Amino acid sequence: MADTKHELDAADGNENDAAKRPRYDPNSDQGNGDASGLESPLSGFKTTTVLRDSAREKNMFIHGKLNDQEAVIILEKTPIREDILLELFRCSRLNLDMSNDIYRTYQLQPPAHLNEIKTTVICPATEKHVKKYQLQETYLVEESGEDYRSITLPYIQSQSFSVQWVYNILDKKAEAERIVYEDPDQELGFVLLPDFKWDQKQLNDLYLIAIVHRRDIKSLRDLNVLHLPLLINIRKKGEENIFKRYGVTANKLKVYLHYQPSYYHLHVHFTALSYEAPGCGVERAHLLSDVIQNIQLDYEYYQSRSLSFPLRADDGLLSKFREAGRL
Template identity: 35%
Template structure:
């Protein structure tokens, strides 16, 4: 892990998103090519998200220490995968000893694409209904045409080139590791991710009873075992979710502390409880022929105006 006193060369561009209720700010700017030790000239667009980490109970008697110190006095790179990095930051030099997870958590995407910039910008959302016909005509082609670079960071983890020290469980079917949203210390905000190895499984729509019930049940049981063994979290202490539309199209399950509220990622429509998904697939057991239940369902969810599907899905609403 590297420690650096500052993010050398960052040039502020503009604020993408202010989230004061979450103590989070997302800005757009640039780094020089030297930030990534690249020889080419020119600036690299970068998104920086900075947010306040949870305050441990054992430091509650010294939340406001009377000491000098500049904001983000120290930074430590905690993880780096492809274009994604996250740092722990400290408000004062003495904080590193007192709060190992950092005073703030800093996420960096560099170089950031136009897709990233749209994703993290303020945007309005609408509810859309996705019928099976709309999925096959609009959504499935959109997913198929996405460039492989969008999930390069996932492949680097699955193929053993990144984040191997963080992996909590690994099998021939999937891995479990901490999500980059988690600070790795605060159990009440525990956030893990299970990523399947099958690259043909892209989203909720691809799940089939005859192939995936066993996979999902194994993910559930292994996640419960990891949480109990490592952090003493008992059955019922985890919330497991599948997002649709997902943030990236390589099938994964979100695993969070059941007491942790993470806002939009748990909103009705986008978040489907793993237990409910398994139950729906079980309705198809014994009937292997014909389309699966997630091929037949009409799904309703929120879609932001910056999403690549927004224009086509908005136009399609007059059909459903």
Template identity: 35%
Template sequence: MSHPAAPTNLNKLKYFQFDKVINEDPLTHSLTLLGTFPSPDEVQDRVTAIVRVEKTALDAGTAEHLFAADGLVRRVALEESTDIYTWLFGWLGEERERDIKINIVCPATEVHICKYTRQNIVMVRETPDLYGSIVKPYITAFPKSRTQWVENILLGLSEQDKILFSSPDFVILPDMKWDLKTISSLYLVALVQDRGIRSLRDLRKQHIPLLKAIRSEGERVVEEKWALGKGAVRMYIHYQPSYYHFHVHIVNANQVGMVGMAVGQAHLLDNVISLLEIESENGPATFERIVLTYGLGDQHGLFEAMQAASA
């Protein structure tokens, strides 16, 4: 049964007295409001209420008719169009706030289609043996052209105006995905100069000073440049990474719904440092011996070999 104060129709909802926004999530397009409704009895004046409003999902069943003559989209406004990329906003009716963002890639190649297509993710267990027989050869054969952009940054040939910190060991600069403005989605990346570290698997006790320097300079940069205090960023390492030149992701700690941040895909820099620190002085290396388990999309270059080996 419904509580007598529950606002079950629009007439009752109209008596909502807004107090403040207590949460706002651009990822899920939701707003949470705090306020009051009139009391159903005379004991108290108003009743405190939380109202959470979220946009509905887009129905895949309507996909075919979105842009048709009798389709859902009634009006669009061009935001930008450069080369093959076009951004627009769309309205599902007149005289109202815009309803949708539209991103278009046209013409689209097979690579674009693969990138935008939902992949089925399967967890695979990479033992040291499978690393040696499948993953290491894959990394060695990884086309040099795919990390040319990293080389260009490290050699001082490109994006030098963006660099936030530089030492003989590594540079820190904004990640391409960040808009450089929205602090809540702050995203930096640290790229190391040492080409010998291809991935997490190559980290040894000797790398502790490098990893600690990335940690302290990362914290210093976000404090000096964006006044973010201690503990304001989450730093992590991808495995598998999207390119095999060692790098660390530096992301606002409040940004927790990101895909690349999921356990099994990401390893916290702090925990990696701690594991190396407790490693015995002359014993075998932790990242040489550990089984690393992670999700692989079915379009990933390692998918078939790793799945066959796990079966």
């Protein structure tokens, strides 16, 4: 984070001082450490449009340009943690807004280090990234097994849905230090690491992802009886290692798969039962325990069963369902 002097210089428009400061490369690893003395990586960002914002969730998604490249920036207020309350109350400035009998409201201005905004930068961003975060209407689609084979699968195969970033994790080329646990078996194994939605500072919103080593399973639709050992292994070892690392028991976890998934490489979500994670609703989330039991009852359950899922108005798959007369 830039120090106060640099922030004041920037605010005053001191171009000479700004020119002397080293440029910050958003694609480098410098953002993992102390950025004092460096120009902010977002100083060159020019806003094009606000894609979506939520007062309730306290986040904002912005499309623009960063160093002449298309970029999407996600701003999220970090949660208030119990361990900072004493410092928050002692060291913050309070400005009175209203006083009426026993009720008072204030604007609380905490110290800078207690007032962080988690910032995610996607650069260069593609049109798909922009559309992903743009506020749009959604529609519930009911997909039969035949719909999957004739509509969804050909569409997936025709698109360039890159999962290289997933392979980078599995090959330890990126995020290796974030891996909480790994079962290296190439048939039954997986890596377990925190989702970026979780700041890893409190357990109420615990969120981890198990990514399988196998590269031939795209989604729930590919699962059959041959994959039961893999699914059982993920559930057992995932729950065991979350308990070892964080002390959270299995009966306080939601363990589920998304359909449609956000990327087509099999992965399983582990979230705190108390956390209403994005995509955990019944229209998209399938409990891993249910998936295992369904396959035990019918070995090809997910090849024949109709599955419902939401699609955004601009989703190409929605267009394919419309063209096929399925909406």
